[in-house]
Amino acid sequence: MPAGRCGAAPVGYRGHVDLDVVEECPYRFRLERHGAMRVPGTVFASRDLLRDAGQSLRQVANVATLPGIVGASYAMPDIHWGYGFPIGGVAATDVAAGGVVSPGGVGFDISCGVRLLAADCDREALRPVLGAVMDDLGRAVPRGAGPGGVWRLDGTGELERVLRGGSRYAVERGYGVERDLLRCEDGGVVADADVDQVGPRARERGLGQVGSLGSGNHFLEVQAVTEVYDAHAAEAYGIAAGQVCVMIHCGSRGLGHQICSDHVRAMDRAMARYGIEVPDRQLACAPVDSPEGRAYAGAMAAAANYARANRQLLSDAARRVLRRRAGVRLDLVYDVSHNLAKAETYRVDGEPRRLCVHRKGATRAFPPGHPDLPGDLRDAGQPVLVPGTMSTASYVLAGVPGGDALHSACHGAGRVMSRHQAARTVTGAALRARLEDAGIAVRPLSMRGLAEEAPEAYKDVSAVVAASEGAGLCRRVARLEPLGVVKG
DNA sequence: ATGTTC
Numbered sequence: 235m236p237a238g239r240c241g242a243a244p245v246g247y248r249g250h251v252d253l254d255v256v257e258e259c260p261y262r263f264r265l266e267r268h269g270a271m272r273v274p275g276t277v278f279a280s281r282d283l284l285r286d287a288g289q290s291l292r293q294v295a296n297v298a299t300l301p302g303i304v305g306a307s308y309a310m311p312d313i314h315w316g317y318g319f320p321i322g323g324v325a326a327t328d329v330a331a332g333g334v335v336s337p338g339g340v341g342f343d344i345s346c347g348v349r350l351l352a353a354d355c356d357r358e359a360l361r362p363v364l365g366a367v368m369d370d371l372g373r374a375v376p377r378g379a380g381p382g383g384v385w386r387l388d389g390t391g392e393l394e395r396v397l398r399g400g401s402r403y404a405v406e407r408g409y410g411v412e413r414d415l416l417r418c419e420d421g422g423v424v425a426d427a428d429v430d431q432v433g434p435r436a437r438e439r440g441l442g443q444v445g446s447l448g449s450g451n452h453f454l455e456v457q458a459v460t461e462v463y464d465a466h467a468a469e470a471y472g473i474a475a476g477q478v479c480v481m482i483h484c485g486s487r488g489l490g491h492q493i494c495s496d497h498v499r500a501m502d503r504a505m506a507r508y509g510i511e512v513p514d515r516q517l518a519c520a521p522v523d524s525p526e527g528r529a530y531a532g533a534m535a536a537a538a539n540y541a542r543a544n545r546q547l548l549s550d551a552a553r554r555v556l557r558r559r560a561g562v563r564l565d566l567v568y569d570v571s572h573n574l575a576k577a578e579t580y581r582v583d584g585e586p587r588r589l590c591v592h593r594k595g596a597t598r599a600f601p602p603g604h605p606d607l608p609g610d611l612r613d614a615g616q617p618v619l620v621p622g623t624m625s626t627a628s629y630v631l632a633g634v635p636g637g638d639a640l641h642s643a644c645h646g647a648g649r650v651m652s653r654h655q656a657a658r659t660v661t662g663a664a665l666r667a668r669l670e671d672a673g674i675a676v677r678p679l680s681m682r683g684l685a686e687e688a689p690e691a692y693k694d695v696s697a698v699v700a701a702s703e704g705a706g707l708c709r710r711v712a713r714l715e716p717l718g719v720v721k722g
Numbered sequence: 723a724t725g726t727t728c
Contacts, residue, residue, distance in 0.1 A: 342724065494723095
């Protein structure tokens with residue numbers, strides 16, 4: 235979208251970052267091209283959220299120096315500091331023009347993402363058994379640091395079937411139904427996984443964690459729909475006011491982490507050979523069309539399938555509990571990643587180009603009519619699932635037509651406080667008491683972990699969503715609030 | 723995020 239369309243004269247804005255930031259129009263700021271930047275930066279945010287972005291704007295500018303980058307180095311309203319790339323960053327490179335792929339543009343938790351399931355009951359019907367349901371979910375959901383998962387694999391042969399098959403393999407083994415796959419990004423499985431690029435340490439770590447939540451901001455929540463903004467889209471997605479839902483947020487555990495580490499090291503060593511210089515070693519990268527680039531892409535796809543199998547297995551665990559304890563059925567609304575690089579085709583200067591689109595802490599948001607959407611979602615657009623915090627709302631959004639941010643939207647509230655700072659601010663016991671007083675049942679594995687994820691450690695997710703909608707990245711469909719939380 | 727510092 236050209237700046238002139240906004241109608242307002244650019245307003246000079248100076249935050250505490252030494253960058254030229256220009257407000258192009260409400261919810262859209264430009265980082266002027268300087269030095270080695272090949273493209274400008276584009277940050278979608280309110281003025282308040284831009285202030286919260288702080289030094290991570292420097293990372294937006296750093297990403298703009300990557301070989302082959304097209305359009306701009308983009309940032310979503312929930313931008314915050316990350317490894318090399320900011321979390322909330324979106325960047326696309328032109329594969330045929332020497333464009334690079336960078337593990338830092340995906341993140342350590344490869345294919346971390348969110349899945350939403352809709353129950354065939356409303357919150358009042360569930361209330362009498364909520365405590366028992368939460369107790370059972372607490373027992374059924376492996377979580378926390380280290381090993382433990384729904385599946386215990388015999389050996390690397392079965393791990394390779396997970397790495398190649400993703401959610402589809404879990405469904406083939408009886409952990410879900412065929413319809414689930416229609417409601418997963420990519421049908422639940424990325425085709426180009428190369429298991430030979432998954433190293434021995436990654437395999438070792440992955441073997442014992444298939445079907446586990448992990449820790450940090452990952453969770454499984456029982457939620458209720460508290461508001462519907464778009465009745466047409468909500469109907470297409472299968473959600474309605476008052477309805478119970480289950481939201482799952484998790485990723486590829488130690489396997490994805492190890493793959494990221496291994497391939498960052500390999501690219502760091504290879505960059506000089508390709509004549510690539512970057513302003514930050516954490517931006518280690520290699521041409522997509524190179525041995526190192528292909529190796530990472532193949533390993534990343536394998537980790538993406540691992541994360542998807544993970545979410546499929548935890549969905550099955552939740553379904554068993556809800557059916558047994560409450561006689562409730564769960565239908566999959568959607569499953570989408572917010573940490574991934576994907577090959578997508580866009581018009582650049584009028585010509586269709588194959589791009590490598592990095593989304594790190596940013597959600598793909600395909601508009602209505604996109605050919606990759608299943609038929610029953612094509613009119614409404616792709617569901618975009620945005621988790622908030624354990625005592626605030628989560629949102630279901632929809633992709634919208636237009637916009638130039640590579641069909642991307644926000645992914646969450648975004649941290650404002652470090653884990654350490656959060657744990658100093660509140661004790662786990664006090665937080666748990668506060669949540670229980672508010673009617674939210676909590677099943678934490680660790681009180682320290684609970685405190686680190688205190689709601690006050692995050693930005694206001696409603697402000698993030700309002701800025702995302704205001705910037706034309708997506709539109710609101712429904713708001714959900716937590717009834718019960720399972721945490722690592 | 724992460725066998726939470728190879």
